[in-house]
Amino acid sequence: MTGSDLLRYARVHRGVAVLVATAAVALLSAFFGGTHIALPSIGSGGVTTGVPFRHELPLLSAVFLTAALDGAMSAHDEMGASAMHRFRLKYCTGLTLTACAFSFATEALAVGPEAGVVFVRSLLIWFGLALLSVRLLGHQLGWIIPLASAFFLIWYPHNRWDWTSNSATDLFSWAVAVIALSVGVGATAATPWRRKAFLRT
Amino acid sequence: MLNAYRIELRRSPLLTAFPLMIAVDLVVLFGRSRYWIGVWPEASVAAQVVTLFLGPVLAGVSAWQAGRSSRAGMPETVLAAARPIWRIEAARLAATLTLGFLAYVIGCLTAAFISFGEAGPGFLWPSYLLLGASILIIFASVGHLAGRWWPSAAFTPVVCALGCFISMLALPFKFNVLAGPPDQHLRLLPVAVRLLFALALAALAVTAPPLRRSAERQMPRQGTPLHIRGVAIGSAAGSLIALAAVPAAGELRVERPASATAPLCERAEKGVPQVCVWPEHRKYLPELTGMAQRLGQPVQPWLKSPDAFHEFGLRRNKWGDRGFDIAEGHVRTAAIAMADRVFTESLGLCIPPRQESRAWQAMDNIRLWLEYRSAGQDPAVADEGLHMEGVSAAQREATKVIRMPAAEQQKWLAQERGHILRDPSWCKPDDRF
Numbered sequence: 001m002t003g004s005d006l007l008r009y010a011r012v013h014r015g016v017a018v019l020v021a022t023a024a025v026a027l028l029s030a031f032f033g034g035t036h037i038a039l040p041s042i043g044s045g046g047v048t049t050g051v052p053f054r055h056e057l058p059l060l061s062a063v064f065l066t067a068a069l070d071g072a073m074s075a076h077d078e079m080g081a082s083a084m085h086r087f088r089l090k091y092c093t094g095l096t097l098t099a100c101a102f103s104f105a106t107e108a109l110a111v112g113p114e115a116g117v118v119f120v121r122s123l124l125i126w127f128g129l130a131l132l133s134v135r136l137l138g139h140q141l142g143w144i145i146p147l148a149s150a151f152f153l154i155w156y157p158h159n160r161w162d163w164t165s166n167s168a169t170d171l172f173s174w175a176v177a178v179i180a181l182s183v184g185v186g187a188t189a190a191t192p193w194r195r196k197a198f199l200r201t
Numbered sequence: 202m203l204n205a206y207r208i209e210l211r212r213s214p215l216l217t218a219f220p221l222m223i224a225v226d227l228v229v230l231f232g233r234s235r236y237w238i239g240v241w242p243e244a245s246v247a248a249q250v251v252t253l254f255l256g257p258v259l260a261g262v263s264a265w266q267a268g269r270s271s272r273a274g275m276p277e278t279v280l281a282a283a284r285p286i287w288r289i290e291a292a293r294l295a296a297t298l299t300l301g302f303l304a305y306v307i308g309c310l311t312a313a314f315i316s317f318g319e320a321g322p323g324f325l326w327p328s329y330l331l332l333g334a335s336i337l338i339i340f341a342s343v344g345h346l347a348g349r350w351w352p353s354a355a356f357t358p359v360v361c362a363l364g365c366f367i368s369m370l371a372l373p374f375k376f377n378v379l380a381g382p383p384d385q386h387l388r389l390l391p392v393a394v395r396l397l398f399a400l401a402l403a404a405l406a407v408t409a410p411p412l413r414r415s416a417e418r419q420m421p422r423q424g425t426p427l428h429i430r431g432v433a434i435g436s437a438a439g440s441l442i443a444l445a446a447v448p449a450a451g452e453l454r455v456e457r458p459a460s461a462t463a464p465l466c467e468r469a470e471k472g473v474p475q476v477c478v479w480p481e482h483r484k485y486l487p488e489l490t491g492m493a494q495r496l497g498q499p500v501q502p503w504l505k506s507p508d509a510f511h512e513f514g515l516r517r518n519k520w521g522d523r524g525f526d527i528a529e530g531h532v533r534t535a536a537i538a539m540a541d542r543v544f545t546e547s548l549g550l551c552i553p554p555r556q557e558s559r560a561w562q563a564m565d566n567i568r569l570w571l572e573y574r575s576a577g578q579d580p581a582v583a584d585e586g587l588h589m590e591g592v593s594a595a596q597r598e599a600t601k602v603i604r605m606p607a608a609e610q611q612k613w614l615a616q617e618r619g620h621i622l623r624d625p626s627w628c629k630p631d632d633r634f
């Protein structure tokens with residue numbers, strides 16, 4: 001398990017594309033994320049009271065991260081031995097951590113550490129939902145459940161559970177993040193053969 | 202062509218997602234506010250707001266659909282097809298648009314059906330519906346074009362759905378409206394320009410030549426025929442011109458002239474003020490005439506009501522409009538405006554010096570007392586759910602007074618009036634209107 005192995009693995013698993021895309025989202029958020037959008041739910045006077053659109057951007061990064069699971073060889077990968085799966089786990093974790101770190105850094109520089117923490121928290125929540133979506137609907141449809149959740153956030157904003165506008169220290173939102181992420185990781189781990197083995201016992 | 206369209210329709214993922222789109226319809230229509238029910242322009246806007254959420258669905262699915270053949274390893278088959286590419290793409294986009302519009306129409310019909318009972322004669326305003334249609338076409342076409350050029354299932358659909366949504370809301374010029382009060386209407390030219398932009402984008406999405414990928418470069422293939430190339434260039438230029446014309450075409454919503462329709466006027470009984478509203482707001486008329494009736498009942502001889510209260514927009518003049526307003530279905534704003542009218546009618550335009558805080562307080566008190574009087578309810582009920590700022594003292598005082606017997610209220614009123622009229626030069630008759 002050397003560095004060059006990881007590089008080769010990353011090359012065929014969209015490593016560059018995912019990193020570039022998440023970095024582009026982070027930079028977009030840092031430079032232009034403060035632009036307010038008038039959510040349709042806020043009313044006709046919403047132009048001044050709208051929300052900055054950096055609130056919704058982590059969704060893109062989260063869905064991009066799930067693209068690492070897919071690829072031309074994804075069916076082959078599933079047949080790999082356990083070493084292969086450990087490798088995949090390491091690769092995905094590394095990719096997620098890199099994306100989170102980069103997003104946090106750009107947001108913290110552009111706005112402040114508070115905004116960076118909120119961005120990363122939203123990213124983790126949507127990543128969990130995207131992983132769940134990948135398991136339920138297939139590799140190419142990881143965006144369905146995150147987009148559906150964004151609809152509710154936009155149509156019923158400033159609610160208790162609106163994790164995009166809660167403060168960085170809001171425990172409830174962090175609980176949502178932990179739950180969403182563990183559900184997502186659990187869904188990814190629940191491969192067909194594991195489910196079969198689990199149901200048999 | 203028709204056959205291909207039918208096949209695309211049958212195989213469209215939107216067919217699976219159709220119940221979901223209907224659910225989006227219903228949640229957007231009924232999930233937040235229901236004051237649009239029974240007011241035709243508001244119902245049309247509510248149906249149009251649905252397209253802001255159906256649009257991203259269409260953009261995502263359209264991008265997914267357009268990239269499907271390339272992802273499934275079919276580009277050679279498509280390139281070798283006996284039909285030109287634009288027909289294949291047109292069938293695909295048409296299928297997506299058909300299902301999207303079906304969901305939109307179902308939303309519109311629901312809004313119309315629910316409104317029929319209260320709204321009286323009339324129907325949904327077509328201008329708002331056309332605006333919604335152009336939003337749907339824009340979303341679907343952008344998604345289709347992006348999906349054809351970058352057929353990635355992981356990146357393109359979500360970028361199209363969320364990106365189009367954000368950019369549509371962040372643009373300085375609007376493609377959508379969020380409220381449809383009857384004193385405003387859409388101008389035809391901006392709507393036509395937006396529709397033109399949408400159609401040009403759709404034509405571009407269908408006729409644009411495919412991007413060449415490295416794997417396809419070795420493949421011999423026929424070039425795009427000249428006339429299709431012309432259509433592609435023409436529609437690209439057309440969409441750019443239309444996009445530039447959108448801000449140039451001016452404001453989407455303008456004031457509706459009072460002469461556009463005859464106002465609906467009614468009074469509760471002889472001798473009390475008349476209330477005139479836009480005919481679209483007829484469902485508020487019983488409540489408003491009740492308010493005018495309570496305000497018109499004589500308490501003291503100096504307390505005078507005007508002959509008629511007009512809704513905002515019916516009587517504009519060069520100093521503005523002092524008609525009452527109905528904000529998002531609440532008649533409380535109307536009560537505020539009516540109380541102010543009665544106050545000015547009785548005492549004139551009062552501007553005491555700034556340091557005379559008691560006089561200012563008395564003005565606030567009388568206005569709030571009039572509001573509560575017009576509401577005809579206990580103040581606790583009338584103020585429920587309101588966030589009034591800066592008038593808490595007046596609110597307490599007026600609440601206390603309105604619960605007292607009539608004789609004591611009269612005494613209080615005379616006393617407050619005395620505070621305002623301590624110097625008669627503070628109040629002048631208002632001759633502007």
